[in-house]
Amino acid sequence: MIYFDNSATTVKKPDSVSMAVYKAIASGNYGNPSRGSHDFSLNALEGLYKTRSVIADFFGVEDPLKVVLVSNVTTGLNLAIRGLLSDRDHVITSDAEHNSVLRPLYQLENLGAEISFLPLDKRGNIEIEKLEESLRPSTKAVVITQASNVSGIATDLDYVFDFCIKNNLILIVDGAQGAGTLNFKLRGRKFPDMVYAFTGHKSLYGPQGTGGLIFVGDLSPKAVFSGGSGIDSFNREQPNMLPDIFEYGTQNIHSNLGLLEGIKYLNDLGMEKVEDKLHSLANYFYNEVSKNKNVTLYNEFHRSCAPIVSLNVKDYSSGKTSDILWNKYKVATRGGSHCAQRYHESMGTKERGMVRFSFSTFNTFKELDYVLEVLEII
Structure with a gap:
């Protein structure tokens, strides 16, 4: 079996990831974080903080508590x-979005x-000069992808950063396809x-059910969901500080320890070598x-x-080719x-779709040569 659907989920993970999840459960050492002063609770709290710290360092963020852990x-x-947004706001986004x-x-x-x-232009690039x-x-905000999940084309985020700074706008970046594939750091500018x-669960090689938000600057989001937080229990409202405002209920400690190992693998x-x-x-x-000559490509591939x-x-149809x-x-x-309807409408593939090949560090050139031969046969 050859797996080229890594943009959906990386099926092949480092062994350390599955072992971390197994050991976290099998050890019986991890309880409910922030819900007690005993070792089981403290172990879970420490494990989550360790995960935040590794994520913060990976993306170049100073404060681990600016990292909110969510399910995807x-x-x-x-x-x-x-x-962060309300029904009175105007938002700029793109036709490349998921x-x-x-x-x-x-x-x-x-x-x-x-x-x-x-x-999008004819080659699938976002026309960001129209911001x-x-x-x-x-x-109020720009909400934009770091890289298209259909073409892989990366957005010129430097241009978007400057535009948002100039106009005092909030920026929300969908890093689903960029995290772990593009060497992106939130430091140095x-x-x-x-x-x-x-x-x-994609190119960070963690388990499904993991993900997060990284906050930069001085933002004050309002709570979306509410529930147990383990702190400030007599408050009728969800605690309004990060990360608690978006971390309600019991955290997925076992899978987050797997994510920790996935990022360690990349580190x-x-x-630079991964990219x-x-x-x-x-x-x-x-x-x-x-x-x-029987293959249609829709986008150029750049560095x-x-x-x-x-x-x-x-x-x-793309479905028939994928089935074969x-x-x-x-x-x-x-x-x-690929859950990107506006992209396909722009590229004229609404009915047909496209066959997406997406790669991970576990793929090889030998696999590519085999698939190239298969496409010739098809």
Whole structure:
């Protein structure tokens, strides 16, 4: 079996990840964090803080308590959008966004908010130079992807940072495809008030059910959900400090300890080497598959792209091609619309979709050569 659906979930994880989850459960040492003074509770609290610290260091954040641990990037984006924006705001986003951004914004729009969409050019790049003309007096935030989950094309975040600083806007970044594939650090320059949302189960090699939000600057989100926090129990409201305002109920300590090991794996490899390997795999595949006259490629592949190549074969639907790849050749890919309907509408593939190949550090050039041969056969 060859697995090229890493943008959905990295199935192959470092052994240390599964062992960390197993040991956390099997040891019987982890109770409910912040719910007692005994060792079981303190062990869980310490484990979560250790995870926050490693995440903070990985992304270049000084304060680990600016890291909120949630169950996935979708949850994080919903919390950030609902916690920071209101029905009176205008929001700028793009046609490259995933439904994890679009649907929360559409819900806000149904309540009275307004949305402007930055279009895509013919090669799938967000036309971020149109940010200025999208600006209104009521504009509160820009919500934008770090890299498209269909094409891998990365957004020029430096340009967006400067625009948000200049216009005093909040920035919410969907880092689902950038975290662990692009060497991105929140240090070394001035940033706007922003939230970076990431998920653990993709290129950070953590278990499903992990992810987070990283807060930069001076933001005061409102609570979206409420419940037990283990502190300030006589307050009728959810505690309004980070990370507690978005961490309600019992945390997933076992899986977060797995995420900790996934990020350690990346640290041990070094993110520069990780980024280089992923780029080499995707670039090789892109260049070689482009020689196949029966393959349609929709985007160019650049050094800054996440390791994703999407295509179609002959006149087949993307679903048919993905089915052939799996049923006959045991190659796992992702066909369809990838939860990015506006992207496919822009690229003219609403009905057909695309076949997405996405790579991890566990993939090899030998696997790529095999799939290139298979595509010739198809």
